[in-house]
Amino acid sequence: MIRSRLFHRLFSTMLIVVGLFSAAVYLLVVPLVEQKAYEIELNASGAILENVFTMAAKIKGGLEEQRSETEKSYKQQLRNVVTLAIAYIDWVFGQRDRGEMSDAEARRLVFEGLRAMKYGNDDYIWVTDYYSNLLSHPDPYFQGRNAADFRDQSGNTIIPVIISTARAWGEGFHTYPWARPKGQSTALTDQKISYFKDLPRHRLVVGTGAYLADIDAEVAKRMSEAVEDLRQVLRAIRINATGYVYIFDARNNMIIHPNTNIEGTEFSALNNPMSGHSIADELKAAADSGKPVYYLWDKPEDPGNYAYQKISWVRHFAGFDWYIASSVYVEDLRKSAVELSNRIMMVALAILVIGIGLAWLAARRLVEPLRRLADTAALVSAGDLSAQTGIVRDDEIGILAAGFDGMIQRVRDNIATLDSRVRHRTAELEDSNRRLLQAVELQDRAQAALADTEARQRLILDAIPAAIAYLDRDQRIRFANRRWADLVQRDKGAVVGRFLAEVLGRHAHGHIAPYLAQTFAGVQSAFEYVFPAPRTMITKSTLIPEIGPEGAVQGMFVLSLDVTDEKDTEKRLMEAQRLNAVGQLSGGLAHDFNNLLSIIIGNLAAARDRYGAVEGLDEFLEPAQRAGRRGADITSRLLAFSRRQPLKPQPVDVGALIREMAVLLRRSLPSSIDMTLPPEDVPCWAIADQNQLENALVNLVLNARDAMPGGGRLDIGARIRTIAEPAMFDEMAPADDYLEIVVADGGLGFDADALPRAFEPFFTTKEQGSGLGLSMVYGFVKQSHGYIRIDSRAGAGAAITILLPRAEPVPQPEAIAAADSERRWPGRLALVAEDNEDVRQIMRRQLMELGFSVVEAESGDEAAILVEQIEDLHLVISDIVMPGLSGVDLAHKIKATRPEICVVLISGFSFEGSEDQSDLVVLAKPWEKQDLIDAIGRSGSTIRN
Structure with missing residues (x-):
């Protein structure tokens, strides 16, 4: 027994504290814990329900991500297949280029080999040329066919769009309807995504694709697997002892339920005995409301007795249209709270007993070492330095005892170790002297290495x-x-x-x-x-x-x-940017001037038709009309420079065109000028607008004539030119095959000041001239995706070189007969859509002279409303650029809803608003009355005399 006043005081205090704590637990904590336990168990089912709702959301997100990843995987597979096909094509054509086989044998091996390649779900590789001819396709129906007219549901062509995209961008993806190979039908109904790539060296487009239905099948399979995984998880979840989570859909079909007898059934017939209503309807009504649903149910040990109250929380997951619900017996929730309160009481009693025992041990452990420490201190104060407390603890008392023992030990050791420290210090000084000698040796080595480094740096700086x-x-x-x-x-x-x-x-x-x-x-x-x-x-x-x-x-x-080369490149770039800016300004002026000329020429023509018999009036009207046509020619040249004149690019035999033009050009050239032409046996085909190319060549020849007033030599050449590396023209021309046209003369040439401004509109070195000739040539070349360059010195002549896209020889179409100038359409109704009132008045007058009754609209939106309301409408003439709906969009809307109506578009710009421009008729501003008659005649056969 410990006889210590400190021990008794400390132990009594601990007993009082433990007793008060136990009473507080019983009186304050137990009732509160019982109530809170019930609430926690009640909210636990809601928390579990939220977790399941989150799992469903992650499944939804995972499925969407799965579809995205599946589509990316398919696209990468398509790229790999096309890369393999291109490698095979280059390998076969490489043998042809080395003379190991003929071109026909190489093409046969390429197309038959690609036709036999299959992968995936009967996926294949297809090949087409630039004219939409399917050169390789596994389906006999499509093999060798021209697919230019195959269209999707919107009426857009399929293969031509792919070819144009490939040639513009080199590669791309496109989604369109197509028939499956070896199917019962060749109808283009199955949606397909294809990856394709342009082979400009072989003038082929190679592609492969996959059907979207195959991608959807993989995603549906993943959906089924995800639902099964969720079913296994929910079957393992328990709320309290007997509670669980189940899922049903909007049609009351039980999708997931731990009871296999209920899962997969339609349970709308089950009613709640408490309310008499359908349990499924009550659950749906309570979804996401934050309120639980109470109903009566039976128990496994008491089947058929629907007398036990259950509580359910419900959430609606809109992603799958699911209702996720939790279910637990109210009796089980309260039972858990009672059990928890009883356990707390038992724990409180145990704590009381243990607390008393721990208080006794703590008081003894605290007092005993203090007594031993006091005894040791008494021995040390008496002069016994060998005394030790012997206390080993990890608390503050242990630290105090260890410090006391250590202090005594250090006093004893300081006396014994003084000599050993002196000897150790002497050894350290000897070691420091040895390291100093080593440092001197290392410094010498570093200086030698530094000299080597400096030599290498000089070599690098020189290189x-x-x-x-x-x-x-x-x-x-x-x-x-x-x-x-x-x-x-x-x-x-x-x-x-x-x-x-x-x-x-x-x-x-x-x-x-x-x-x-x-x-x-x-x-x-x-x-x-x-x-x-x-x-x-x-x-x-x-x-x-x-x-x-x-x-x-x-x-x-x-x-x-x-920086010599950089400065030269910068100078050329600034010149090209300046020409582009001038071109944009010229195009805008030409557009506005075309509207004015349409009004002037139309009114002059009407005045001449109506008052032509007035004596002397014709001598005033005729010069005005000539001036109007001259203005139209000037605006046409401005549009050519600004790259906005209407073009119809097609394969043109440039050599034949030059030889045909030479017959007329020789009449405009004096006999002192000797003109040479390209030979007849050399094919020279390019992709360009034939009329604009003729105008450009005429301008170049006439400029050369004016530059040689005393006569000389004029050379016009055309040939196929292959550029292996990018070459500088007005801008860098990339490596490719081109049709080169060279017009060279031995005339006055351009001086250093005039050469950089040669392509500017209204700039000329002639005493008489508009300065639009070379600017029109420049605009035509750039709009035709070509390049141009002038090589000239003052007094040494000039050579103008033009590069145009090369084309393969094709048969020329037959000329279309001109429309009858006397054609009329009496009793027909026409709609004119034009935002300029004066232009609209000219069009109305000319249509009425042709027998039409005319309705007017000031905007595209107003015109679209009139088209829907007027049943016997036969013709719509619309400006392309208008407020609201554009003329092109209006034309497409009319063709989609009322294809019997003929449409004519008018514009002062080029027509670039549709990928399928061949279906639309464009009348350029300003126009003559005969041009209007021709445009109406081309617009369709539904308007008859």
Whole structure:
């Protein structure tokens, strides 16, 4: 028994604290815990329900991600297959190019080999040329057919769109309807996504695809697997002892339920005995309301007795249209709360008993070491340095005892270890002396390595493509690499150590002196300087000051780069940008001027028809009409320069065109000019608008005639030219096959000031001229995706070179007969849609003269409403650019809803609003009455006399 007043006081205090804690637990905690336990169990079912709802949302997101990943996987597989097919094509055609087989044998091997390649779900590879001919296809129905007219549900062509996309971008994806191979029908009904790639060297487009139904099947399979995984998870979930989670859909079909007798059934007939209503309807009504549903149900041990109350929480998952519900017996929830309160009481009693025992042990453990520590302190104070407490603990008392014992031990050890410390210090000094000798040896090695590094740095500085030098404060060259010495045309050894003024010369040094002063002031500077000899070289130099430790400039580094090529490229780019800006301004002016000319020419023609018999009036009207037509020609040239004139690009035999034009051109040339033409046996085909190409050649020939007033030689050449590497024309022409046209003369040529402005509109070196000839040629070439260049010197003639896209020879179509100028349409109703009132008035008058009754609209939206309301409408004439709905969109809407109505579009620009422009008729502003008659005749056969 411990006899200590400290022990008894401490133990009594602990007993009082433990007793009060036990009473507080019983009186305050147990009732509250019982109530809260019931609420926690009740909310647990809702929390579990939220977790299941989150799982369903993740399944939904996973399925969407699965579809995206599946589609990406399919697209990558399509790219790999097309890459393999292209490798096979290049391998076979490579044998042909090496002469190992004929072209026909190579093409047969390529197309038969690709036709036999299969992968995936009967997926295949197809090949088409630039004219929509299917050269390789596994389906006999499509093999060898021309697919230019195959269209999707919207009426858009399929294969031509793919070809145009491939030629424009090199590759791409396209989704369209197509028939499955070896199917019962060749109808284009199954949606398919294809990847394709252009082979411009072989003039082929190669592609492969997959049907979207196959992608959907994989996603549906994943959906079924996800639902089965969710079913296994929900069967393992329990709320309290007997509660669970189940899922049913909007049609009351039980999708997932732990009871296999209920799962998969339709349970809308089960009613709630408490309300008499359907349990399924009550669950749906309570979904996402935050309120539970109470109903009576039986128990497994008491089947058929629907007397036990259950509670359910319900959430509606809109992604799958599911209702997710939890179900638990109310009796089980309260039972858990009672069991928890009983357990708390037992725990409180156990804590009371254990607390009393721990209080006794704690008091004894605290008091006993303090007593031993006091006894040891008494021995030490008596002079016994060998005394120890012997206490080993990990608390504050243990730290105190260990500190006390350690203090005694240190006093005893300090006396015994003083001599050993002196000997150890002596050994450390000897070791330090040895390390000092080693450090001196290492420093010598480092200096040798530094010398090697400096030698390598000099070699590197001499090899880099930049001129580098260093100047000290006195402008003396202390370092220069080989390229800097070459820049000043001296040897590197003869440069280092000399002053900069001596090396550069007085003129060059005076030019850069301000920059040197700025750099010695501590500011980095940069400038450009032109070295005239031995060749003109433009350099860009940067001067970087070297700041010393005290902030003063000690010298500078010089970095010079050769930017001659960059400056030349920048100059050409600025010229091309300036021409584009002038072209945009010219196109806008021409568009507005076309509206004015339409009004002027239309009113002049009407005045001449109505008042032609008035004596003397015709001599005023005729010059005005000629001036109007001249204005129309000027606007046409402006549109050509701005690349907005209507073009109809098609394969053209350029050689034959030049020879046919030569018959007429010789009449405009004096006999002193000798003209040479391209030979007849060389095929020269290009993709261009034939009429615009004729106008361009006429302008070039007439310019050459005016440049040779005393006669000379005019050469017109055309040939196929292959550019292996990009070449500079008005801009960089990429490597490809082109049709080259060269018009060369030995005339006056262009001087240095006139040559950069040769393509500008209204710029001319002639005393009489509009300055639109070469600008029209430039606009036509650029709109035709070509390139142009002028090689000329003053007094040495000029050679204008044009590159146009090359074309394969094709049969020429027969000419279409002109429309009858006397044709009329009496009693027919026409709609005119034009936002300019004066232009609309001219069109109305001319249509009424042709027998039409006319209805007008000021916008595309108003015209669309009139088309829907007027039943006996036969003709719609619409401007392309209008407020609201554009003319092109209006035409497509009419063709989709009322295809019997004929449509004519009018515009002062080119027609670029539709991929399928062949279905629409365009009347260019300004127009003659005969042009209107021809356009109406081309618009369709539904309008008859």
